[in-house]
Amino acid sequence: xxxxxxxxxxxxxxxxxxxxxxxxxxxxxxxxxxxxxxxxxxxxxxxxxxxxxxxxxxxxxxxxxxxxxxxxxxxxxxxxxxxxxxxxxxxxxxxxxxxxxxxxxxxxxxxxxxxxxxxxxxxxxxxxxxxxxxxxxxxxxxxxxxxxxxxxxxxxxxxxxxxxxxxxxxxxxxxxxxxxxxxxxxxxxxxxxxxxxxxxxxxxxxxxxxxxxxxxxxxxxxxxxxxxxxxxxxxxxxxxxxxxxxxxxxxxxxxxxxxxxxxxxxxxxxxxxxxxxxxxxxxxxxxxxxxxxxxxxxxxxxxxxxxxxxxxxxxxxxxxxxxxxxxxxxxxxxxxxxxxxxxxxxxxxxxxxxxxxxxxxxxxxxxxxxxxxxxxxxxxxxxx
Amino acid sequence: xxxxxxxxxxxxxxxxxxxxxxxxxxxxxxxxxxxxxxxxxxxxxxxxxxxxxxxxxxxxxxxxxxxxxxxxxxxxxxxxxxxxxxxxxxxxxxxxxxxxxxxxxxxxxxxxxxxxxxxxxxxxxxxxxxxxxxxxxxxxxxxxxxxxxxxxxxxxxxxxxxxxxxxxxxxxxxxxxxxxxxxxxxxxxxxxxxxxxxxxxxxxxxxxxxxxxxxxxxxxxxxxxxxxxxxxxxxxxxxxxxxxxxxxxxxxxxxxxxxxxxxxxxxxxxxxxxxxxxxxxxxxxxxxxxxxxxxxxxxxxxxxxxxxxxxxxxxxxxxxxxxxxxxxxxxxxxxxxxxxxxxxxxxxxxxxxxxxxxxxxxxxxxxxxxxxxxxxxxxxxxxx
Numbered sequence: 117x118x119x120x121x122x123x124x125x126x127x128x129x130x131x132x133x134x135x136x137x138x139x140x141x142x143x144x145x146x147x148x149x150x151x152x153x154x155x156x157x158x159x160x161x162x163x164x165x166x167x168x169x170x171x172x173x174x175x176x177x178x179x180x181x182x183x184x185x186x187x188x189x190x191x192x193x194x195x196x197x198x199x200x201x202x203x204x205x206x207x208x209x210x211x212x213x214x215x216x217x218x219x220x221x222x223x224x225x226x227x228x229x230x231x232x233x234x235x236x237x238x239x240x241x242x243x244x245x246x247x248x249x250x251x252x253x254x255x256x257x258x259x260x261x262x263x264x265x266x267x268x269x270x271x272x273x274x275x276x277x278x279x280x281x282x283x284x285x286x287x288x289x290x291x292x293x294x295x296x297x298x299x300x301x302x303x304x305x306x307x308x309x310x311x312x313x314x315x316x317x318x319x320x321x322x323x324x325x326x327x328x329x330x331x332x333x334x335x336x337x338x339x340x341x342x343x344x345x346x347x348x349x350x351x352x353x354x355x356x357x358x359x360x361x362x363x364x365x366x367x368x369x370x371x372x373x374x375x376x377x378x379x380x381x382x383x384x385x386x387x388x389x390x391x392x393x394x395x396x397x398x399x400x401x402x403x404x405x406x407x408x409x410x411x412x413x414x415x416x417x418x419x420x421x422x423x424x425x426x427x428x429x430x431x432x433x434x435x436x437x438x439x440x441x442x443x444x445x446x447x448x449x450x451x452x453x454x455x456x457x458x459x460x461x462x463x464x465x466x467x468x469x470x471x472x473x474x475x476x477x478x479x480x481x482x483x484x485x486x487x488x489x490x491x492x493x494x495x496x497x498x499x500x
Numbered sequence: 501x502x503x504x505x506x507x508x509x510x511x512x513x514x515x516x517x518x519x520x521x522x523x524x525x526x527x528x529x530x531x532x533x534x535x536x537x538x539x540x541x542x543x544x545x546x547x548x549x550x551x552x553x554x555x556x557x558x559x560x561x562x563x564x565x566x567x568x569x570x571x572x573x574x575x576x577x578x579x580x581x582x583x584x585x586x587x588x589x590x591x592x593x594x595x596x597x598x599x600x601x602x603x604x605x606x607x608x609x610x611x612x613x614x615x616x617x618x619x620x621x622x623x624x625x626x627x628x629x630x631x632x633x634x635x636x637x638x639x640x641x642x643x644x645x646x647x648x649x650x651x652x653x654x655x656x657x658x659x660x661x662x663x664x665x666x667x668x669x670x671x672x673x674x675x676x677x678x679x680x681x682x683x684x685x686x687x688x689x690x691x692x693x694x695x696x697x698x699x700x701x702x703x704x705x706x707x708x709x710x711x712x713x714x715x716x717x718x719x720x721x722x723x724x725x726x727x728x729x730x731x732x733x734x735x736x737x738x739x740x741x742x743x744x745x746x747x748x749x750x751x752x753x754x755x756x757x758x759x760x761x762x763x764x765x766x767x768x769x770x771x772x773x774x775x776x777x778x779x780x781x782x783x784x785x786x787x788x789x790x791x792x793x794x795x796x797x798x799x800x801x802x803x804x805x806x807x808x809x810x811x812x813x814x815x816x817x818x819x820x821x822x823x824x825x826x827x828x829x830x831x832x833x834x835x836x837x838x839x840x841x842x843x844x845x846x847x848x849x850x851x852x853x854x855x856x857x858x859x860x861x862x863x864x865x866x867x868x869x870x871x872x873x874x875x876x877x878x879x880x881x882x883x884x
Contacts, residue, residue, distance in 0.1 A: 120525070127526045127741060138742060139519040141504070142511045142695055144818045175697055176720065177559045177737035183720045192717065214719040305738060311526055313559055313697045313740030333576065333717065335598040336560065336567045353561035354689060356697030357511060358522060434528045
């Protein structure tokens with residue numbers, strides 16, 4: 117027997133009761149039974165996203181919802197401003213270019229957060245830009261961008277603010293309606309605690325005006341058609357029923373905990389993981405760290421990819437590797453979704469063991485102790 | 501308690517052991533463990549499709565794979581020939597037009613199968629057509645088209661033959677490599693016996709040449725990128741892991757039964773359902789009926805939609821309604837995927853009961869008896 121521990125920033129562990137909800141016998145989707153369910157999950161998603169805007173559920177990976185946020189907004193030749201501060205920020209630029217849009221890149225060094233002034237400047241220089249695209253939590257670097265500050269800048273213009281909240285949603289405060297965020301993109305396999313296969317978008321009134329005027333080629337990801345069908349709580353295409361049943365259960369868990377408490381829990385886990393890493397003398401990769409995952413730089417002379425492999429093969433612990441250019445420098449510990457205090461502790465303990473084996477100059481137990489300190493000091497330190 | 505029976509042509513019932521396979525704890529997809537699984541399901545799909553061509557698995561409903569078969573083949577302004585003999589045939593035309601292609605329609609009356617001569621003629625008149633799109637089994641009418649005959653016509657030209665086999669695959673003989681079929685589109689929630697959420701495409705060498713030369717805008721459904729990733733048995737985007745785990749199990753069941761036996765079983769079920777309906781004096785809607793579902797015309801004066809509702813509400817039996825223009829005339833009984841003799845029998849018995857209630861002139865038990873006759877006479881009448 118080898119017990120396995122999944123500490124990667126997506127797919128994340130799914131609560132056992134949610135996994136079993138998928139074993140529900142298949143039912144038909146053109147029924148009132150399904151419509152009642154679809155309405156409930158749509159309202160549940162509005163609660164998690166904290167929006168009164170319509171939320172769409174589609175069968176795709178998160179990238180499919182990113183594509184929906186591009187093809188419905190941009191036509192070939194349109195200009196878009198894209199914040200590129202990591203592997204996933206760059207994806208918005210890739211998609212926009214694949215559809216013939218002109219991309220104005222705001223490139224920021226990996227590990228840093230975007231400055232709202234840079235977006236303000238880009239909008240001034242490109243007043244015809246249809247939208248600003250950015251990640252919320254950049255999963256590849258562990259940075260959370262200050263999307264509230266970006267909203268203040270973008271809402272003064274005709275441009276839309278589109279955020280990829282795939283790994284950020286449900287880990288840190290997000291209030292799109294108050295903050296001027298027009299489209300929130302989310303995925304199922306992160307803090308929503310269900311397996312991959314569904315993706316979501318919320319769409320503001322300001323965004324609908326752009327979408328309605330946009331004549332780009334689109335079919336599967338067409339939000340106007342989806343909007344029409346959602347009026348009767350119908351899914352346009354056959355929905356992934358088992359995942360919808362799972363989502364219904366996991367949204368119930370989130371509602372029971374309360375979204376503010378979910379944010380607070382992730383806040384506590386993030387602080388504990390960062391404190392633990394720093395107590396081991398390790399540097400954090402993110403200047404503005406997210407609460408759902410922690411990107412940790414490995415000590416000089418230690419290959420991060422080798423650390424990842426040893427954690428996986430010798431301890432059964434799956435963490436995130438560093439993407440591309442930081443593959444040998446960084447590992448990423450997730451504490452995202454169905455995560456509690458002991459997920460952080462086991463990640464730090466495993467890291468201590470592997471680093472010690474590889475000859476790093478660290479003191480056993482010091483990371484874990486620092487995390488324990490944070491838990492002891494948290495106002496409400498239950499896992500809930 | 502009300503027992504429920506799902507006799508709709510998709511989503512179809514999923515074997516209990518396959519449902520439970522989805523409760524497997526989530527694992528990470530950038531691992532050798534996943535690659536081994538992905539290789540195995542890809543080879544299993546090649547077996548079910550009976551092709552040596554590459555098969556792609558994407559997270560979408562079946563319509564997403566139809567879109568992939570359009571955007572990778574056609575550029576705006578390209579011409580495509582589309583066989584429109586029902587609700588789903590028309591969808592290929594919708595998608596092609598949404599992407600700016602010029603569509604040459606071969607419209608055939610609902611309930612009839614396409615004539616290969618009509619396709620031959622259309623190709624002669626439109627030699628620049630990039631592809632011929634057709635359904636294999638048209639789910640809305642219960643017709644199975646003779647795609648072997650179409651292949652003989654299309655293979656003599658530069659055009660590709662693309663078939664939507666979403667509800668046809670695994671119910672009747674299909675040999676794309678021998679028959680000159682270039683792209684086979686399939687979905688997960690029919691004879692593959694898993695829940696909706698995955699879709700598949702096989703792509704011939706002839707098709708790759710067209711796809712490589714095509715510069716249309718595409719990203720999520722880009723098959724060239726998917727092909728590149730499949731070389732190392734990787735999924736381009738986060739795959740729907742639970743559904744992949746389920747598919748692994750259901751492909752095992754299909755392999756164990758043997759694809760020829762799966763076809764034979766559906767053949768027997770189709771014959772029995774048709775014999776039962778006809779013994780009740782009911783007309784079949786399809787001139788060339790499929791084996792995975794039977795579209796049955798209701799007697800004069802009986803509203804088919806009312807029959808559908810009574811079956812659902814009073815007997816817990818979900819059948820397919822007639823689409824759009826045949827909604828009040830036809831119901832569709834599926835015997836598709838995880839289906840055996842008693843699914844046909846219960847469908848016929850329920851139909852007898854409802855029709856009798858509604859005052860139709862039928863004799864109780866006559867439909868069931870006719871089905872029993874077919875089962876008794878089948879060379880191999882086990883459900884397996």
